Amino acid sequence: MQDYRNFEPEELAIDPSFQRWKLFNDPKEVDFWQNWLVQNPDKQDLIDKAHQLLRALNGAYAPTTSDRVLLSDREIQHEIQRLHQSLDDTDKPVTKWYRFTPLRYGMAASIVVMLGVFWRYIIHPPCTKNKVDVTYSELITESARPLKEVTNPNAAPRLVSLPDGSTLLLKAGGRISYAEDFQGPIREVYLTGEAFFEVHKDPDRPFFVYAKGLVTKVLGTSFTVQAFENDKQVKVVVKTGKVSVFARNQTELTQQKANSKLGGIVLTPNQQIVFSPTNTSLIKSVVEKPSLLEGIAQSKPFQFKRTPIAEVFATLEKAYGIRIVFDEDVMKSCYLTAALDDEPLFEKLDLITQTINARYEQLDAHIIIDSKGCEP
Structure with missing residues (x-):
């Protein structure tokens, strides 16, 4: 079996299994790749880039859905690899030229354009919207609504009441920003530091917590988020209910805002996620000291x-x-x-x-x- 973790986007784009998934929605491949993403959530960016490249390649070679074909041609692979090598030299402008066989002129042009987009995206990100290792200050500037900020300069936790009836305990040195009213289909807060949330249940209006490069989405539950500005990791620990988390990505965020279902990696009581913004890794585990679920403590079942x-x-x-x-x-x-x-x-x-x-x-x-x- 292929070790897809080590693939580059252009390698994945010409993989037959990946193409059967993205081009033809093959049930067997859909099941495989969905399971693979559950096991490798840090590779969502790889999947997205490979899909973009595949669409560009197939759009040039097979413009209509009915014309879609598997792009397994060795010649295409060779052109992709050569062009990718030319774009890898980021210290110099891309000035190398190659001779392409007449059969692939349209395809080669498409590859040049798409790999150029990838190069610009990776080396010169256009904005902070898809930046994963993002600061609290950068996050709050993206809000379309005026925000109220609450800080805690004291050693003791500070209780903060939110407009929807939710509450949070903001630990020492923490800062939280939110709109003074939670109008609209979603509720959003921005955090730096540590806070314990008890979210008022509202299944039709998801609650989002933005902390560095991690987004936490809940419908009504209690959990802790640790996201200190100088730390390299973000941690989410669930006490009750269900929590979903995902690495900050504009496409994913737009999809998650559009519905009330919990997507991404779902956590339940006594589970936690540790997220590293530098490599977008998400590690799910049991908490260090699991506690008894509600209603169990008095029953002496052991x-x-x-x-x-x-x-x-x-x-x-x-x-x-x-x-x-x-x-x-x-x-x-x-x-x-x-x-x-x-x-x-x-x-x-x-x-x-x-x-x-x-x-x-x-x-x-x-x-x-x-x-x-x-x-x-």
Whole structure:
């Protein structure tokens, strides 16, 4: 299987699988690439650029939808690679000229134009709208409406009430800006620093938090955003409900504003995302100290007496909202007798896995159990 993470946009544009996805909406390829993007959210920019190039290439070679063809021709690939090399020399103006075969004059011209656009975009971004590593000051200047700013120069958190009834605790040194009324189909705030949000539920009017290069979209929930001006990362931690996050991109942002559905990477309680604006990486994981979900704390569900391990893991999943993945057939003879009421989740897992001679690890906000099984 191809390692698409290392592809350049022009390489991806001529990949048959990518073309079947973007040109023909092949169901098998749609499923593959959607799953690939879930696993590689930091490569959305690569997908967007390759799609733009593919549309330009196919527009020159097959102007109508019915004429679309797979552009797997070696000659096209060769021309793309040669032109890309000429544009890679960013210290000098692009002055190299190449001879093109007559068959591909129109295609070559299209490639020149599109790669030139890519070169200008990467080396000389036209504006801050698609800039990922963006400052708080740059963000608030993009607002079309006048904003009210609240700051917290004190050591204690400051409670801020928003126009829709939502509240936030703004930590020391934090700043938040928002319109004095939340008119229109969306609610927007701009943050630098750290704040804990409790958002009033309004499914028809999504709530957006802009913090450096990360956008958080919710309908009504509670969560924390950490986005300090001098830090290289942004973190979002979910306490209740569902939160969606995505790297700041004008196309993606426009699509997300147009509907009330949660897009991007969706987080649930006890999950977090760490975002790096410099390379647009998004790392999803379990929080350091998972807490019991609401309604679980008083029920004392963690007393087991020769309980099948599948029931033990199901109890933990329900209590913490964290998926536990294991091979039920391999572990069908594993049972647990223990009282684990007061231990934090990871201490519970340590005790359980030691007892049944297994081990665990975290992967993409899941707990993965590795076991060779138990003797009957």
